[in-house]
Amino acid sequence: MAPKTSSLLASLTGAALVAAHGHVSHIIVNGVQYRNYIPTTDFYSPNPPVVMGWSALNQDNGFVEPSNFGTPDIICHKSARPGGAHVTVAAGDKITFFWNDWPESHVGPVIDYLAACNGNCETVNPSSLRFFKIDGAGYDQAARTWAADVLRANGNSWTVQIPSDLKAGNYVLRHEIIALHGAANANGAQAYPQCINIRVTGGGNNLPSGVAGTQLYRASDPGILFNPHVGNPNYPVPGPALIAGAVSSIPQSRVTATATGTATRPGNDNNNPAPTPTTTSSRLTTLTTQTTPPPAVTTTAPPPSGATQSRYGQCGGNGYTGPTVCASGSTCQRLNEWYSQCL
Numbered sequence: 001m002a003p004k005t006s007s008l009l010a011s012l013t014g015a016a017l018v019a020a021h022g023h024v025s026h027i028i029v030n031g032v033q034y035r036n037y038i039p040t041t042d043f044y045s046p047n048p049p050v051v052m053g054w055s056a057l058n059q060d061n062g063f064v065e066p067s068n069f070g071t072p073d074i075i076c077h078k079s080a081r082p083g084g085a086h087v088t089v090a091a092g093d094k095i096t097f098f099w100n101d102w103p104e105s106h107v108g109p110v111i112d113y114l115a116a117c118n119g120n121c122e123t124v125n126p127s128s129l130r131f132f133k134i135d136g137a138g139y140d141q142a143a144r145t146w147a148a149d150v151l152r153a154n155g156n157s158w159t160v161q162i163p164s165d166l167k168a169g170n171y172v173l174r175h176e177i178i179a180l181h182g183a184a185n186a187n188g189a190q191a192y193p194q195c196i197n198i199r200v201t202g203g204g205n206n207l208p209s210g211v212a213g214t215q216l217y218r219a220s221d222p223g224i225l226f227n228p229h230v231g232n233p234n235y236p237v238p239g240p241a242l243i244a245g246a247v248s249s250i251p252q253s254r255v256t257a258t259a260t261g262t263a264t265r266p267g268n269d270n271n272n273p274a275p276t277p278t279t280t281s282s283r284l285t286t287l288t289t290q291t292t293p294p295p296a297v298t299t300t301a302p303p304p305s306g307a308t309q310s311r312y313g314q315c316g317g318n319g320y321t322g323p324t325v326c327a328s329g330s331t332c333q334r335l336n337e338w339y340s341q342c343l
């Protein structure tokens with residue numbers, strides 16, 4: 001609920017509730033692109049394609065709010081149901097998720113989990129899944145970038161590496177961005193989980209223990225209730241610890257596809273043998289790296305009057321008559337029709 005004592009905070013909370021952006025449109029693994037479930041169109045199609053991605057009620061490209069972090073909606077998004085197929089990868093392979101869009105204002109961490117299905121993922125009960133964290137990147141104080149900034153810099157993509165010693169089998173890969181632009185307020189963070197089914201071949205004997213999706217986060221976690229609008233924030237990535245041997249992020253780069261593929265339905269795996277791991281590195285095209293700084297902000301000269309709004313102050317909106325030029329280092333960003341903020 002918005003604080004009644006402050007119309008400003010009410011405006012900001014409202015903006016956080018209405019601003020919703022994005023889903024994973026496809027993945028690339030070993031140079032092959034696979035279509036994901038497209039919530040904005042497949043939901044309305046009488047015969048949507050059978051894909052590895054889970055379907056969910058996020059037709060608004062929306063998010064799961066912290067007050068629902070204890071409900072099954074946080075597992076693989078709202079009322080999610082397993083994808084009808086899976087993509088086969090080798091342990092150690094890299095999988096790149098592509099988002100259809102990601103707004104610059106939606107800063108925050110990017111986190112990835114795996115959970116064994118103990119059978120076909122296509123028919124798994126989401127509540128039976130136990131997730132372990134294979135990467136989790138927050139804010140890089142040296143590079144001064146959020147993981148979501150790095151994702152944007154790489155064409156709205158994020159690359160995950162399957163542990164090379166992971167036990168072979170069927171897994172749900174849960175990929176997630178948590179947007180923090182409204183997270184200074186209670187219930188203001190936005191979780192955007194996206195799940196796909198994968199079949200992992202090769203590997204070793206490693207099967208880390210995990211937690212139920214409904215146990216990943218609480219609304220009061222320091223990485224969920226967090227103000228990102230401070231200088232060089234020291235951000236604690238929420239959720240369970242990384243598994244042994246994992247890093248917060250592998251180096252990120254642009255990845256391009258050389259072919260398109262179709263996900264495999266249960267029982268048809270011999271028609272779609274696992275790719276050979278040796279092709280992985282040769283098909284990844286590195287254009288940018290994890291440490292790429294965000295693009296420089298181009299500022300225009302302030303008007304002669306010199307009226308300048310300070311960072312985090314209001315700079316626009318219906319009925320607003322104050323300064324519309326932001327202090328150096330910040331730009332005026334529209335949050336809704338009533339409120340624009342220097343960020």
Ligand SMILES: [Cu+2]
Nearest residue numbers: 019020021106
């Ligand atoms: Cu949004």
